Amino acid sequence: MRESEVIAAIKKGSKEITRKFYLDNQTGFTRFIRHRYTITDEEIEDLYQDAIIALIENIRKGKLDELGSSLSTYLFSIGKFMAYRRTRNILSVTEEIPDLPDGLDYYEHDDTEEDTAVIRLIQHKLEQMSEACKRVLFLFYYEQKSLDEIAEIGGYAGKDVVKSQKSRCLAHLKKLVHGKF
Amino acid sequence: MESFDKDDLLGKFFNGKLDPEEQQTFDRLLKEDAAFRQQVTFERNVRKAITLTERARLKQELQSFRVSKPSTTGRAGRWTLIAASFAGIILISYLAISRFSEQSAENLYTSYYQPYPNMIAPVSRGNEADSPEAEAFASYDMENYAGSARLFDQLYNSGKAGYALLYAGISYLETGQTDKAIRRLKVLSNTENDFAPAARWYLALAYLKDGNRQAAEEALRSLTNHTEFSEQARQLLEAL
Numbered sequence: 001m002r003e004s005e006v007i008a009a010i011k012k013g014s015k016e017i018t019r020k021f022y023l024d025n026q027t028g029f030t031r032f033i034r035h036r037y038t039i040t041d042e043e044i045e046d047l048y049q050d051a052i053i054a055l056i057e058n059i060r061k062g063k064l065d066e067l068g069s070s071l072s073t074y075l076f077s078i079g080k081f082m083a084y085r086r087t088r089n090i091l092s093v094t095e096e097i098p099d100l101p102d103g104l105d106y107y108e109h110d111d112t113e114e115d116t117a118v119i120r121l122i123q124h125k126l127e128q129m130s131e132a133c134k135r136v137l138f139l140f141y142y143e144q145k146s147l148d149e150i151a152e153i154g155g156y157a158g159k160d161v162v163k164s165q166k167s168r169c170l171a172h173l174k175k176l177v178h179g180k181f
Numbered sequence: 182m183e184s185f186d187k188d189d190l191l192g193k194f195f196n197g198k199l200d201p202e203e204q205q206t207f208d209r210l211l212k213e214d215a216a217f218r219q220q221v222t223f224e225r226n227v228r229k230a231i232t233l234t235e236r237a238r239l240k241q242e243l244q245s246f247r248v249s250k251p252s253t254t255g256r257a258g259r260w261t262l263i264a265a266s267f268a269g270i271i272l273i274s275y276l277a278i279s280r281f282s283e284q285s286a287e288n289l290y291t292s293y294y295q296p297y298p299n300m301i302a303p304v305s306r307g308n309e310a311d312s313p314e315a316e317a318f319a320s321y322d323m324e325n326y327a328g329s330a331r332l333f334d335q336l337y338n339s340g341k342a343g344y345a346l347l348y349a350g351i352s353y354l355e356t357g358q359t360d361k362a363i364r365r366l367k368v369l370s371n372t373e374n375d376f377a378p379a380a381r382w383y384l385a386l387a388y389l390k391d392g393n394r395q396a397a398e399e400a401l402r403s404l405t406n407h408t409e410f411s412e413q414a415r416q417l418l419e420a421l
Contacts, residue, residue, distance in 0.1 A: 019246045031299075031322055035315070049243045053236050076323050105197070107232065115226075122230035141228040142235055144196050167188075174223060 003071050010059050022052055025072055032076055037083045047086065051079040054106040061144045063103055077101045118177075125176040133169035140166060187217060195224060266295065286397070290389040293417055296321075296351050297379055313339070321348060326355035337365075343374035350383055354390070362387045370400065378407045382414065394421055 001017075009017035026048060033044050055075050058064055064074065081100050100106060126134060135154060139145040147159035147166075156162050190207050193199045199207055210217045299318050317332035333349035336342060346369040353362035366387060369380035385400035398421055404414035 015242065018242070022243060022246045028322055028324070032319065035319060035322075045247075049240055052243055053239045056239060057232075057236075070324065072324055107229070118226055119230050119233060122226055123234050126227075126230060126234070137227065138231055138235070141195060141224075142231050146196060146198075147192070163188075163192075170224070170227070173227065 003067060006071060007059055007064055007067070010056060011062075018052075018056070021071070025075055028072070029076060029079055033079055033083050036080070037087045039083060039087055043086075047079060047082055051075055051082055054078050054082070054104075057106065057142075058104045060142070061105075063105070069101075074101055074104070078104070078106070122173070122177055125173060128176065129169065129173060132165070133172070136162065136166050137169055137173075187220075191220065191224065194221070195228065286389045286392050286394055289417065289420055290386055293413065294354070294386050294390075296355065297347065297383065314342075317345070317348070321352065324355075326352040330356060330358075330361075343369055343372060344376045347376045347380050347383070350380065350387070354383065354387055359387055359391050363391065370403075378404060378410050382410045385414070385417070397421065 006017055006021060010021065029048050029051070030041070030044050033039065033047065034041070039047070052075065055064075055071070055078060058074075064071070078100060126137070129137075132154075136150060139150045139153060140147075145153065147162045150156065150162045150166075151159050154162070156165070186206075187210065190199070190203060190210070193203060194207055211221060212218075299322055313332065313336055317329055317336055320326075320329035320332055330349055330352035333345045333352060337345035337349060346365045350362045350366040350369070353359070353365065363384065366380045366384035370377050370384050374380075381400050381404050385397045385404070388394075388397035388400060398418060401414045401418050401421075404410040405418070407414075
């Protein structure tokens with residue numbers, strides 16, 4: 001299976017391919033991180049899952065459509081970046097402070113208690129919304145799809161229809177969150 | 182008019198598509214326009230909520246993939262692993278061979294080849310991680326073979342460690358520079374070094390990749406009495 005096919009499959013949400021990719025890279029990743037940071041194996045496993053999640057997020061956002069290096073290399077770079085952020089404890093003093101590979105992003109979301117409560121409330125209220133609303137908001141905010149792309153995926157007449165649908169959903173969610181329903 | 186602009190700005194912001202000029206306008210509005218600021222905060226929180234929900238779902242899915250906890254493989258364990266992987270290669274090759282009586286050298290290479298495991302570098306914590314050796318093996322483990330080829334060459338040039346030739350050779354096989362691989366493996370295979378048998382095995386494979394069956398056979402014959410490689414060397418000789 002070529003890398004581009006793996007990317008396409010993960011983008012479509014193929015559990016089987018994601019599983020294979022996950023298992024194929026775990027040993028190498030664990031060895032790679034263990035070798036560089038003071039970190040327990042449990043922490044590495046947690047980190048590995050988060051690195052995979054970050055990779056999947058970037059794949060879904062289309063940021064890896066034009067691959068500059070192998071998917072595993074991206075995964076390892078993300079892992080290195082996350083491990084550094086978490087441990088601030090680098091074994092090699094000569095090594096550069098790692099950064100995410102060019103063009104990739106990942107929001108860490110370290111929050112205050114107050115923020116967490118608001119987020120939980122929004123998560124809860126989102127559950128009460130229509131499937132159509134959830135879908136549009138997911139595609140827009142999570143997958144960072146443009147209005148045109150959402151129109152195509154969701155079978156909407158055009159981007160203006162998506163735009164007003166999104167505004168309606170957002171306004172409705174806001175009212176739900178502020179207890180006006 | 183102004184409100185349309187704001188909508189577009191917000192949309193582009195969450196799409197990550199603001200150009201520098203729009204970014205300036207966005208920053209200005211964020212500072213001066215309370216309603217705009219409130220909307221940005223709300224939408225950011227929506228993005229966060231959706232993202233965290235999806236991450237939690239994915240995390241659960243990934244945890245279900247877990248077969249066993251990754252563990253430190255000791256030296257004995259590593260040998261078992263190697264033995265097991267060679268057994269696997271042999272079985273696969275046997276199946277392949279029994280199906281096709283005449284195989285191309287390239288096919289044989291593909292069915293027998295897999296990179297030699299990292300037997301040298303310190304993989305556990307507490308070891309020197311910034312030695313040139315560790316750096317080379319880190320690249321090798323990361324499958325960054327162009328990098329590891331260069332680093333193993335440097336390592337060999339500075340210390341003449343035999344294994345550096347082996348791993349440089351394998352790295353060049355991986356990057357498709359078969360001639361460079363052959364040169365390095367040949368030097369090592371003519372020595373009494375502990376890694377000479379491994380070098381002969383990979384040299385045979387490199388010759389196969391190059392389409393040179395005769396040279397491959399010669400290298401393999403020198404291995405038939407060596408415990409680590411005799412079995413697969415015999416298998417491969419029969420297949421040739």
